[in-house]
Amino acid sequence: MPELVYSAAHDKIRWSEASDREILEAVRAGDEVAFGELIERKTGPLVATVRRLVGDREEARDLVQITFLRVWQKRRRFDARYSPNTWIYRIATNLAIDFLRGRSSRRRTAEPVRHHLRRVAGEGAPRTSAPAERREVAGIFRELAETLPEKQRAAFLLREVEGRPSIEVAEILGCRESTVRNHLFHARRTLRRELATRYPEYRGRAARDEEGR
Numbered sequence: 001m002p003e004l005v006y007s008a009a010h011d012k013i014r015w016s017e018a019s020d021r022e023i024l025e026a027v028r029a030g031d032e033v034a035f036g037e038l039i040e041r042k043t044g045p046l047v048a049t050v051r052r053l054v055g056d057r058e059e060a061r062d063l064v065q066i067t068f069l070r071v072w073q074k075r076r077r078f079d080a081r082y083s084p085n086t087w088i089y090r091i092a093t094n095l096a097i098d099f100l101r102g103r104s105s106r107r108r109t110a111e112p113v114r115h116h117l118r119r120v121a122g123e124g125a126p127r128t129s130a131p132a133e134r135r136e137v138a139g140i141f142r143e144l145a146e147t148l149p150e151k152q153r154a155a156f157l158l159r160e161v162e163g164r165p166s167i168e169v170a171e172i173l174g175c176r177e178s179t180v181r182n183h184l185f186h187a188r189r190t191l192r193r194e195l196a197t198r199y200p201e202y203r204g205r206a207a208r209d210e211e212g213r
Contacts, residue, residue, distance in 0.1 A: 020084040028075045039068050042085075046092050052157050053096040054103075055142050063099060067092040082171055090172045093158070097150040144194045148187050151175075155183035156191075 015023055015037040023041075026034035043064060050067075051060035070091050078087055145153050151173065158169045159180065170177045 024075075024078055024084040024087075027072070028078055030075075035072060038071070042088060046088070049089065049157070049162065050092055050096050052142075052161060053093070053154060054099055055146075059099070063095050064092060066095055070095070086168055086171045090174065093154050093172050094174075097154055100150045100153070140195075140199060144191050144198070147194050148190055152183045152187040152190070155180050156187040159184055
């Protein structure tokens, strides 16, 4: 028994120091300790990305759990042409897109956010602090993103919010870079239109931001 415990602990340490590709190659061969390291390493970033897509942390956690189940089930299909990160995010993003399509008829109301903004404007409140303003803008983005088709939403999130290169976004979404650029063009246009319609008080600020780039 002590030897088995030592062996398991040794394997865990070994995989904690390995690269993503080394870990995924071991997962392909059925190594469950390596798979545990992959889950521990990728869960946080995956939940953050999927949460931005679906707008709910618990739903994001559920989708990430399904992602790892799919990774294990499809481990022998991993294409070495892609990075492990790209392959895993592609599975997670596709699951999130499917989830959004299934939820399209049950979109959440955005009234609480609009009510909050009207109340702040009506009270003539002083300018909010930077952290509070960032939270408010993040809430507005989550609402406006609901108006985007799922692929556009994913492309905008991965490229503009997370700053991933266009070629990686294309690999994750399974399309060409030109398609990613097309998704981004239409997403930006829709977001600007919705921002001007729903939150005209932000329109001037958005225009100034665009001019300052």
